[in-house]
Amino acid sequence: MKKLFGALLLCWGMQASAQKAHENLVQYVKPIIGTERMGHTYPGATVPFGMVQLSPETDTASYDLNGKYNPKVYEYCAGYQYEDKTIVGFSHTHFSGTGHSDLGDFLIMPTVGELKLNPGLADKPGSGYRSAFSHANEVSAANYYKVKLDASNITAELTTSTRVGFHQYTFPKSDQSHIILDLMAGIYNYPGKNVWTYVKIINDSTLVGYRSTNGWARTRNLYFAMKFSKPFIQHGFKKYDQREVYGGFWGKFNQSKNFPEIAGKQIRAYFDFKTEENEKIKVKFALSPVSMDGAMANMQAEVPGWDFDKVKNDGQAQWEKELDKITITGSVEKKQNFYTSMYHTMINPTIYMDADGQYKGLDQNIHKADGFTNYTTFSLWDTYRALHPLFNIIQPQRNADMVRSMLVHFDQSAEGMLPVWSNSANENWCMSGYHSVAVLADAVVKGNAPFDANKALDACVATARKRSYEGIGEYIDKGYVPDERSGTSVSNTLEYAYDDWAIAQMAKKLGKTDIYNEFIKRSENYKNVYDPKVGFMRPKKADGTFRAKFDPLSTINEGFIEGNSWNYTLFAPQDPQGLIKLMGGNQRFVRYLDSLFTMNLPDKYFAETEDITRDGIIGNYVHGNEPSHHVAYFYNWTDKPWKTQERIRMILPRMYKPTPDGLGGNDDTGQMSAWYIFSSIGFYPMAPGSVDYAIGSPSVNSAVVQVGNGKTFNITVKNQGDKNVYVQKITLNGKPLNGLNITHDQIMAGGDMVFYMSSKHK
Amino acid sequence: MKKLFGALLLCWGMQASAQKAHENLVQYVKPIIGTERMGHTYPGATVPFGMVQLSPETDTASYDLNGKYNPKVYEYCAGYQYEDKTIVGFSHTHFSGTGHSDLGDFLIMPTVGELKLNPGLADKPGSGYRSAFSHANEVSAANYYKVKLDASNITAELTTSTRVGFHQYTFPKSDQSHIILDLMAGIYNYPGKNVWTYVKIINDSTLVGYRSTNGWARTRNLYFAMKFSKPFIQHGFKKYDQREVYGGFWGKFNQSKNFPEIAGKQIRAYFDFKTEENEKIKVKFALSPVSMDGAMANMQAEVPGWDFDKVKNDGQAQWEKELDKITITGSVEKKQNFYTSMYHTMINPTIYMDADGQYKGLDQNIHKADGFTNYTTFSLWDTYRALHPLFNIIQPQRNADMVRSMLVHFDQSAEGMLPVWSNSANENWCMSGYHSVAVLADAVVKGNAPFDANKALDACVATARKRSYEGIGEYIDKGYVPDERSGTSVSNTLEYAYDDWAIAQMAKKLGKTDIYNEFIKRSENYKNVYDPKVGFMRPKKADGTFRAKFDPLSTINEGFIEGNSWNYTLFAPQDPQGLIKLMGGNQRFVRYLDSLFTMNLPDKYFAETEDITRDGIIGNYVHGNEPSHHVAYFYNWTDKPWKTQERIRMILPRMYKPTPDGLGGNDDTGQMSAWYIFSSIGFYPMAPGSVDYAIGSPSVNSAVVQVGNGKTFNITVKNQGDKNVYVQKITLNGKPLNGLNITHDQIMAGGDMVFYMSSKHK
Structure with missing residues (x-):
């Protein structure tokens, strides 16, 4: 009995406080x-x-x-x-x-x-x-x-x-x-x-x-x-x-x-x-x-x-307690960046119910949350990318409650849709896509689904089939959102395709073959707005021809939202190989990526770019907005994966500084900060809805991730240094990790991941 | 057992429906x-x-x-x-x-x-x-x-x-x-x-x-x-x-x-x-x-x-079922007037809660009515006079629930006051006085108080002591509301005095001597705005002198509301003898009353009179507004009580006709109709808060009042006729009724009241 009691003491909270004795983390926020x-x-x-x-x-x-x-x-x-x-x-x-x-x-x-x-x-x-x-x-x-x-x-x-x-x-x-x-x-x-x-x-x-x-x-x-x-x-x-x-x-x-x-x-x-x-x-x-x-x-x-x-x-x-979910070693500056990023990821969404569980629903009636905490402030176009995936690792319970909150939103929705951008019992329909489905799919695929997963799938499917919503009907019929139907037709087509892929993954996990087949097919639609003649995604008219007026550097009236075609053309994180093939193969794709990061964007285009500072752009790569958050990781699928490592280590210090002006763009309810957290510990959820994380280049000296049940996933970075940005070797639990990928299960099992860094790429 | 069952069948509902077999009453509405x-x-x-x-x-x-x-x-x-x-x-x-x-x-x-x-x-x-x-x-x-x-x-x-x-x-x-x-x-x-x-x-x-x-x-x-x-x-x-x-x-x-x-x-x-x-x-x-x-x-x-x-x-x-509470015999026209009056008395106040008992409170929170039906739409300046007294006879349960509704209003009130004119979880403070206290007092004094009567008294006292409300502070200090403090200072003084008398009656019934003494003293305050030099109630300034500008026929800026001084001077229904004495004794008082009903009001004064038609005025007696509703009964306290009978029988057919234009003034959520019902069956609650009803002259041939527990109070009018307006004799349960008064207990006991009418007064 005594032994058992001792074992119980090793639960999450105890471990955390035991560790906290080492260092106060709030000081870095x-x-x-x-x-x-x-x-x-x-x-x-x-x-x-x-x-x-x-x-x-x-x-x-x-x-x-x-x-x-x-x-x-x-x-x-x-x-x-x-x-x-x-x-x-x-x-x-x-x-x-x-x-x-x-x-x-x-x-x-x-x-x-x-x-x-x-x-x-x-x-x-x-x-x-x-x-x-x-x-x-x-x-x-x-x-x-x-x-x-x-x-x-x-x-x-x-x-x-x-x-x-x-x-x-x-x-x-x-x-x-x-x-x-x-x-x-x-x-x-x-x-x-x-x-x-x-x-x-x-x-x-x-x-x-x-x-x-x-x-x-x-x-x-x-x-x-x-x-x-x-x-x-x-x-x-x-x-x-x-x-x-x-x-x-x-x-x-x-x-x-x-x-x-x-x-x-x-x-x-x-x-x-x-x-x-x-x-x-x-x-x-x-x-x-x-x-x-x-x-x-x-x-x-x-x-x-x-x-x-x-x-x-x-x-x-x-x-x-929350900051302790991931602890790092590194310079004070890095700790300030890191723990402030942790802090910023845990502000929104916000709890939206009384202490007794009552809350105002989207239907403007008062409800009682039945066995969950109700949340609001879902900036999903931003947060499906890295914030909710981060929650699936360090806030699984809260993420499940956020999903439950989205499901009651669905039930209370006059339109019968999951949230797009919801706040305070209201839907404002801001931004493109229906990315709540990616959040639901990510939770289900990763096994963090203590809710009715089949109901969640039904809600995703209903949302994705809402023909009257911003060109979905045309998208279903024609395979793309026509330029005439939406001012952001290309963004919508690309993002719907991504979300459809996420639904397909969820359906596959739940054994719903029909749904899988329907949506995996829809997820190919991103190809329909690619114009091989110009090598960009481009607004397409209802008659199937591409719109004549086209400037891939402009974000104004070009069919995109918070991004230009140069950036959005890379928006198929669910299918890197397919995209590379579509864009002309490895060599041309690498050249495209390189150009993105290194070109000199004329000032007139910068002036068009919303929500970011001049520093929020690297070349024509816009980190201050979200559509390109996965882009630097794309090199992993080419013959130059070391360029991912190089770019990540360039982006991290340039876009995140521990100063009032340290963020190059809107933090977007924590998405920018979640990108920082993932990237600085060495991996990133390229395509939420899959269990895979693309490996980049960690900037910390070491990190300990609390993965629940008292287990930790420990990241050690050997030979870390500002110039040692290249990953020479990785071991997981002492064995070499082949490929530049780690899965959710590998992380959540706990263990030791060691990066061996070098100033030269392989 | 069989016999007992038979007795149970004689309950209210059964009796009512047995009687209904005689005649459908809805047809007359x-x-x-x-x-x-x-x-x-x-x-x-x-x-x-x-x-x-x-x-x-x-x-x-x-x-x-x-x-x-x-x-x-x-x-x-x-x-x-x-x-x-x-x-x-x-x-x-x-x-x-x-x-x-x-x-x-x-x-x-x-x-x-x-x-x-x-x-x-x-x-x-x-x-x-x-x-x-x-x-x-x-x-x-x-x-x-x-x-x-x-x-x-x-x-x-x-x-x-x-x-x-x-x-x-x-x-x-x-x-x-x-x-x-x-x-x-x-x-x-x-x-x-x-x-x-x-x-x-x-x-x-x-x-x-x-x-x-x-x-x-x-x-x-x-x-x-x-x-x-x-x-x-x-x-x-x-x-x-x-x-x-x-x-x-x-x-x-x-x-x-x-x-x-x-x-x-x-x-x-x-x-x-x-x-x-x-x-x-x-x-x-x-x-x-x-x-x-x-x-x-x-x-x-x-x-x-x-x-x-x-x-x-x-x-x-x-x-x-509701109309059956009082049934009459008489002409079709009288039945239309009577049952439509009954109908109009049972529209407002209105039920204000959901089927499950939830309602919005005055405090803008949602409450659940605990064991009562919550009502709203309390036009109390009007309805304390005859409508609530009528409810105490034929709707005792509802009246008690209305009191309960007023008490929760009190609890929820930011000002800590009973309702003045309340509707839909709001107080609009319309009209003068704080007449909810008269409603509460009337219920308590008449023994219809299945609520916390001491709490009701506390609420009345708190309301009446609210110094910041329209001159109450000055009224307490000086014995009247100064002209400077309120545009309706005289109405307020007179009505506060009346309400205070009602509080005193309630306190007496509940054995609260201190409260009785305080408020019976306050109830004398009506005398303080009487100017014996002119023989009228008159605006008094803070320095104790009467305001110079004064026109007893005008209703504009003369210190009164919905009435002129001529009418309002008679507003001391709680103290007829005191008022008669104040106004110079029996002979002068009768002359004053006669003048009121017979004088020729210049048109310019009619134009000032709110809410009534030309027909709503008899001489200078304004039946279309409420302040004089008791006035015709005042002759009972003089040596010419037959004039009450004469006036009532004049007012009834002139002010109430079964036609679209049949009402001479606003029905005021049933107060005008309640006056009709009482007066047409022969008595009227001169001063709610007492158990007494002043006897007038019934216009019906007979009436049966359901007084609860299967009992009826039966009114028979012998020798009824349009010219036979004078009451020669009254018997109650076969014995002569002395005086022109009947008490609430006498009515509620059930029994037979017989009026013997004549074309000549005694």
Whole structure:
């Protein structure tokens, strides 16, 4: 019995904490990475996959005081730009690394002195409640953010639990201390986005409310409960709506001060305090997608007390546990890159249900999650590539719950489709393809399918047969999406073909031969948009001829999305041999790849390229967007596999730096970071839906991957060095590994993989 | 045992149906009464206290096609004006007899021929989906409405269950038959009132959706489920909103036809059919205040099948049972007046919860009604007077549930107050006083309090002590509401005093002496706004002097609401003797009353009087508004009680006629009708909160009141006649009744009351 007990101690958590004794990993997380320019990450506090993302807003691409629209809408997807000099406040929801904007709900700002309810302008100090700040007075860590607000001398500290944001404001002595709750604020908050907001004061330190918005999530409701650690002396609201027809009755009360409720489209609230020097006022702010009661219950369940440090430490312990899933050795810089990448892969998708399991469904009804955790924020065009495959290794349970979340989405979908880009009980149909099928297929093929796999296959098939969706009908009939049907007809054709291949793999695994045959045939469709005359994928018209106007370097109106033909022509990761043959064989294919990485892209084409910085492009290879994420690994299928190793080791340091401007493009809810994690430990899921990983060139000295059940997959890199990028030999559990491939089962079995590196290629 | 069983058969229901064998009462219900001009009733279908009120709209005081506002907003409170020549469609929610406008949710209209999605203008036939109709082709009965739509030759029939509207449309033969669902429509539907609407098509004959509005109910959500008896061939939406920022993604689908969902602020939907000559298409439309799932469950629970006649008959059987609570003998005209009055008293308040007991609370959370039926639509300034007292006799269970509904409202209130004028989980604070306390007191004092009476008292006291509400603080401090604090300071002072007296009665009944003393003292406050110099109640300033500007005939800016000083000076029904003394004694008081009924009111004052027709005024006595409803009974406290009898018999036929224009003012959710019922059977609750009823002069030949437990209170009128309006003698259970008073216990004990009438007064 004693022996058995000892063995039990060797379970996952124990091992992890045993190992943690070696080194604290949270110290390497720098959420500030990617906050400058195009990374679109945020520096604030969150726990892994947390429903609350509590972070400062430096701007929100909203309309300014004069009603003039801020054109930089796509720069403020996460509400924060590192170059900015002022902070507007701290809001509770943020996307991490997206290219589109929404959220930024419930902005809170502490101030002192004369009450200013308007945020004011960044270039006019004192014009509103906005405050200057300095990065010298800023701390951004996992689940902890701190900043000094110069306008008020208030120090703001933020931390979170899954569903609760916790603010700690250290005030100066003042008879006029305020905490503002701005329900008008929001990221990309164009007029009309707020369809309704509501606030109810419960007592002198507690309030609840909600916000209904029409944004990227078209029909969205988010509820809150808010508690102050100290009673406010008085409170007030200001309503900026146009007349209320029945507003006259409100004359019954003097509502200018201390009225207990308000509703409308444009509301700000304030709460007044007297503070002593260095007095701390704490605020707990819980969210719920279901109800105000739900928000209150979430607060009670997660943060019943007022211990800021406990909430911070609990959240950081969660991060420590998650970061520990892959540990590396290497330089501090590499650790910062690596663990911040790990951090960025575990923010989105986010948990989207109350502590009691209730959530708002896509059908706008309230549901109870039956035996799973419901997630939202599925940026699937990005994340099917490497993020979900990474989850299948280090977050198998969460990935299965994400699949379950997609399946209930399917059940609740008016269109009868799996998610494309879903958030907060809404589908926004963003980007091309139907890549949720690749996520489902990857989980099933890899054996991480503790859900109804046959139902999952049915959902994939129904989605892929939805004839009315962006040219699928024509794609089925003609084998490609005609140029006339879609502005991104070629991307769609290529991505549908890929997704169809994934469905076929899933069907094969489940023994559904008919489905396999149907979809493996469809997966060949990528060939139908290849024009051998020009050597590129090219928009094809309904009559079968290629469109005359064609510029393979342009991304504007050329039939592609977030990529040009040069990059997209390589989009057949499911069939490297077939693609190589199609493109003229090994030699021509290598030359094509080489050109991609080395050509000099004229500036005019760079200007067209969305969501990335100039550094996000290498030659004409666009790492800052996703369509080429597999491309560097293509050399493995040619006679020059060492070029994969060379390219990976070139991309890694150029595209990922441990600095605010360190990300060359949108992190895209963790896909860019997941690419980094895989590539830096030596392999990459070339085609999710298969069990294979293509081997590249690891940049770490060693890595330990927790693969579950207490097992580890240990990667050792011999003779590592910046110039030693070439893989001379690999052993797996002491035996030579033949070929440049490793399978999922080989990894998940645990074991030792040793890379022998050299400065010369074989 | 056999004998016992026989005794059980004598329970309420059995007795009722035994009696019903005599005569069908539903035949006398004419919902069309009051639909012309100021009655503000609606002619459509509903069951007693039904959540659905399915009725035609002839107009909705909305904006016209050119964006020009219809100034007749207060004429369309119920959506129907008898003089109108066209019908816009049939919507599912209506107030009955109110003076303010809201609701009119989910308008449905069947058409044939070219699809027109705009309602068009009444004076431009064919300009939209609106249709001409004729009263000759119209049937308006309890729970049944039928009309022929001239534009399409469609016959529309409507009936309901509590939560489901049932439409039956008989179409001509057409390849272009349509049913339009207009989510933009609504009563008093000013721009911005729709904050969000949503529709989801579930299959070719089923859809769900919701509508969120900002109207009289400021934050209101109503959900629906809709089923057609026949699949539609195709459907479509039209959205009239301004641009959606993220609308571009919707290009993924062709949404012009057959797209399964839509959301926005301004939406119309249509459903296309082919119909044979006389083909019936039926529509079931269920509501829920909670969710779309709730609406679907309500439909399934109440109307699982498609038998229109069954639903109609079931609803009419409900009416028959309710009408049977008081039966009368008299002329057909009197029966029409009487049973239509009975009908109008049993529409509002309305049930406001799903079949499973869930409802939306005032706090905007979802609650489950614990052992009671939750009601909404409390027009309490009107209904505390006679409607709730009537319920305490013939609807004791419902009245107790209404009190419970008010108590949960109190619990959920941000202000910590009982309802003033509440609807659909919202408080609109309309009118003066806090008369819910009179409803609670009346129930407690009369022993109909199967709820926590002490909690009810606490709620009353909390409400009455809410210093920040319309001058209550000053009222407590100074004994009156100062003119400076409220535009209706005198009405408020008088009504607060009345309500305080009611609280005192309740406290006395519950043995709370302190509360009794506090509030009986407050109830004397009415005397503080009486100016003996002019002999009228008059606005008093904070400094204790009366306001100089004063016109006792005017209702504009004189300190009163829906009444002038002449009428309001008599507002102390709780203390007739005190008032008579205050006003100079018996002789002067009689002269005052006589003048009120006989004076010639200059036209300019009539023009100021809200919500009533010219006929709604007798002299300067305004029966069409409520403040004087007790006034005719005041003669009982003078030496000329026969004048009460004379006035009542004058008012009854002048103010109530069985015609569309038969109501002299807003029915006010049944208060006007309740006055009719009481007065026509011979007594009236002068001061709810006491057990006493003042005796008037019955206009019926006899009446049988079901007082519960199988008992009846039988009223017989000997020597009845239009001129025999004077009561010579009354016996109760064979013994002379002394005085002009009868108590609640005397009525509820059952028994025989005989009036002996004469053409000469005593």
